Amino acid sequence: xxxxxxxxxxxxxxxxxxxxxxLFIFLMGTGFFDKKTLxxxxxxNAMYLDNTKPIEVRVANLLSYMTLxxxxxxxxxxxxxxxxxxxxxxxxxxxxxxxxSGAKPEINTVAGWREMILSYQAEAQNSRxxxxxxxxVDAVHGHAHVPGLxxxxxxxxxxATDNPQLVxxxxxxxxxxxxxxxxxxxxxxxxxxxxxMRWGRVYETFSDDPLLVSKLGxxxxxxxxxxxxxxxxxxxxxxxxxxxxxxxxxxxxxxNFKIDQGVTPADEATLWTVYLPPFAEAIDNGALSVMAGxxxxxxxxxxxQKYLLTDVLKEELNFKGFVVSDWYGVYEGRKNLxxxxxxxxxxxxxxxMLPFDYQSFLTNMKWANRLGLISDxxxxxxxxxxxxxxxxxxxxxxxxxxxxxxxNINPDHKALxxxxxxxxxxxxxxxxxxxxxxxxxxxxQVAGSAADNVGQQMGGWSIEWQGVDGNWPEGSTSxxxxxxxxxxxxxxxxxxxxxxxxxxxxxxxxxxxLGEKPYSEGWGDNEYPxxxxxxxxxxxxxxxxxxxxVVIVVSGRPLFITEQLAxxxxxxxxxxxxxxxxxxxxxxxxxxxxxxxLPLPWPSQLxxxxxxxxxxxxxxxxxxxxxxxxx
Ligand code: BGC
Numbered sequence: 001x002x003x004x005x006x007x008x009x010x011x012x013x014x015x016x017x018x019x020x021x022x023l024f025i026f027l028m029g030t031g032f033f034d035k036k037t038l039x040x041x042x043x044x045n046a047m048y049l050d051n052t053k054p055i056e057v058r059v060a061n062l063l064s065y066m067t068l069x070x071x072x073x074x075x076x077x078x079x080x081x082x083x084x085x086x087x088x089x090x091x092x093x094x095x096x097x098x099x100x101s102g103a104k105p106e107i108n109t110v111a112g113w114r115e116m117i118l119s120y121q122a123e124a125q126n127s128r129x130x131x132x133x134x135x136x137v138d139a140v141h142g143h144a145h146v147p148g149l150x151x152x153x154x155x156x157x158x159x160a161t162d163n164p165q166l167v168x169x170x171x172x173x174x175x176x177x178x179x180x181x182x183x184x185x186x187x188x189x190x191x192x193x194x195x196x197m198r199w200g201r202v203y204e205t206f207s208d209d210p211l212l213v214s215k216l217g218x219x220x221x222x223x224x225x226x227x228x229x230x231x232x233x234x235x236x237x238x239x240x241x242x243x244x245x246x247x248x249x250x251x252x253x254x255x256n257f258k259i260d261q262g263v264t265p266a267d268e269a270t271l272w273t274v275y276l277p278p279f280a281e282a283i284d285n286g287a288l289s290v291m292a293g294x295x296x297x298x299x300x301x302x303x304x305q306k307y308l309l310t311d312v313l314k315e316e317l318n319f320k321g322f323v324v325s326d327w328y329g330v331y332e333g334r335k336n337l338x339x340x341x342x343x344x345x346x347x348x349x350x351x352x353m354l355p356f357d358y359q360s361f362l363t364n365m366k367w368a369n370r371l372g373l374i375s376d377x378x379x380x381x382x383x384x385x386x387x388x389x390x391x392x393x394x395x396x397x398x399x400x401x402x403x404x405x406x407x408n409i410n411p412d413h414k415a416l417x418x419x420x421x422x423x424x425x426x427x428x429x430x431x432x433x434x435x436x437x438x439x440x441x442x443x444x445q446v447a448g449s450a451a452d453n454v455g456q457q458m459g460g461w462s463i464e465w466q467g468v469d470g471n472w473p474e475g476s477t478s479x480x481x482x483x484x485x486x487x488x489x490x491x492x493x494x495x496x497x498x499x500x501x502x503x504x505x506x507x508x509x510x511x512x513x514l515g516e517k518p519y520s521e522g523w524g525d526n527e528y529p530x531x532x533x534x535x536x537x538x539x540x541x542x543x544x545x546x547x548x549x550v551v552i553v554v555s556g557r558p559l560f561i562t563e564q565l566a567x568x569x570x571x572x573x574x575x576x577x578x579x580x581x582x583x584x585x586x587x588x589x590x591x592x593x594x595x596x597x598l599p600l601p602w603p604s605q606l607x608x609x610x611x612x613x614x615x616x617x618x619x620x621x622x623x624x625x626x627x628x629x630x631x
Contacts, residue, residue, distance in 0.1 A: 055391045071383045072365040079355035090127035096134035101465035117182030132395040136185035143177045144462040148475040150413040157424035157575035159206035159599030164219035171223025173413040175234040185235040189220040191278040192245035195610035200524020203556025207599035214278040218285035238282045240293030257522025261294045288321030288389040309348030322350035322385035350382035421583025426596040427631045429571040436590030443507040447499030447538040448514035450554035452480040459576035460520030467518025482582035499541035510546025512539045515554035530560040558602040597630040
């Protein structure tokens with residue numbers, strides 16, 4: 001009895017030893033024990049510090065001094081409110097920080113932002129290799145999170161201008177205002193192509209036409225990354241790679257949404273003819289950062305598509321920059337975060353927008369590497385790409401800024417935004433040529449939810465992620481204020497939100513300025529976007545007291561208006577014009593011409609959705625107005 005117990009024990013012991021030995025041999029094979037994270041100190045004249053050397057040489061040189069920890073740190077992108085203590089920035093060697101939309105400094109001014117970001121950069125300088133940080137924000141229509149800065153029309157309005165010079169100038173002005181606050185990275189331009197206007201991100205896009213998206217997207221990149229006039233370039237990010245806008249209604253993997261974060265059913269040929277061309281053009285125009293979308297293609301989320309991220313983007317399209325995942329994109333819908341990390345990094349994601357828990361990411365990356373699941377070569381490639389962009393944007397060569405003084409914005413930017421508003425207006429109906437308003441008009445009545453509401457005319461991604469309500473953002477002008485200012489002394493401009501005016505004497509013209517309340521992303525997915533009941537009532541009321549009614553639609557996408565159109569004497573689409581409402585009055589009063597064209601088709605009924613980029617509706621019927629229509 002005793003001896004059989006002893007025998008079993010010995011057997012157990014020997015079995016254990018064999019197992020341990022096998023594990024040891026396996027780990028030896030993976031190089032587990034060789035991974036000494038030896039820190040080699042670079043000499044003071046290290047090659048990577050020499051800006052006369054080619055970028056590739058600088059990257060290889062810097063990589064040669066980096067430890068595994070420093071490398072995986074560079075692959076980490078953290079939301080600023082998730083940084084536990086400031087010193088984590090240097091001890092973990094973060095590659096980048098970001099402000100999620102609405103994540104502002106305590107004092108939301110240019111100086112407040114500057115002070116915040118410079119303190120992060122100073123902390124990064126405390127790390128062994130002092131690699132500067134990328135600091136990213138979503139400047140999708142100007143640096144719109146800071147009250148007082150210039151808020152340009154959202155991309156759909158820029159699409160209506162079809163003016164690449166204007167778009168380049170807008171991006172350049174945006175970069176100037178970003179760099180006043182210390183931001184050196186913007187998650188723009190958006191190259192998505194909406195096929196279904198029910199999607200909450202239509203307004204972030206230029207158009208559903210791959211040619212127009214390519215043209216304006218590249219102009220935007222040139223403007224943002226421009227290095228002339230000693231302007232500090234801001235790194236552009238083209239998003240969302242790839243097939244966003246083509247998702248199918250009711251396929252969202254996010255239970256709160258309907259189409260955002262959904263499945264793109266496009267076949268391979270459509271991918272190459274519709275969705276990939278703007279990215280190819282962007283790469284030719286210097287794009288060095290691409291954001292992988294939260295959509296799914298085939299049976300896999302984009303972040304898991306090695307074919308698209310590595311074979312197509314990096315190899316076929318010859319992309320030299322880095323792939324960044326979208327907000328929580330690597331982990332979204334995954335239970336095993338270790339496996340999710342391994343799969344996304346091996347598929348081709350170079351920088352992970354975590355954006356929260358960085359400690360577990362860093363541990364997972366190190367273990368994945370030690371176990372041979374993510375190779376050294378893959379990590380070097382990812383980090384090399386991130387460093388390439390940092391060198392290309394001059395991050396290592398800029399004199400370190402320390403002044404946190406308030407800076408003035410260039411007043412020309414507001415004039416540029418006003419011009420962009422004017423050029424974005426699309427005239428769809430104009431009975432008796434009521435527009436531009438004649439000099440004989442002496443009495444105007446204005447009504448509607450968007451007439452006197454800067455927050456509404458800015459839309460989402462303005463101050464807050466979901467936008468704001470009201471006229472409080474300083475330095476901005478509502479459309480009503482613009483009309484009043486232009487009408488001047490001799491013209492009476494009455495305003496009432498509901499359009500309720502005295503019926504004693506009819507005004508020559510009533511202007512109903514109406515549209516959508518602000519929204520962002522999937523929160524704007526809307527089964528049937530149309531004019532609200534309140535705004536319809538305002539039009540009805542206005543019709544009783546005005547000879548003719550001009551309707552101005554302030555919205556991020558086409559609205560269903562087929563039944564109401566006959567009631568309007570004139571119809572103008574103003575998209576989401578931003579902070580400079582005067583740009584609308586400039587065109588209404590004829591100081592500027594109507595030049596905008598619809599950047600996407602305007603459907604007449606729900607069954608037409610989705611509409612292909614070739615303009616084919618789902619039910620085969622004709623849309624209300626085709627793409628590029630205008631009077
Ligand atoms: C959006 C991206 C954006 C990112 C960072 C995500 O929710 O999908 O477009 O760049 O947040 O704010």
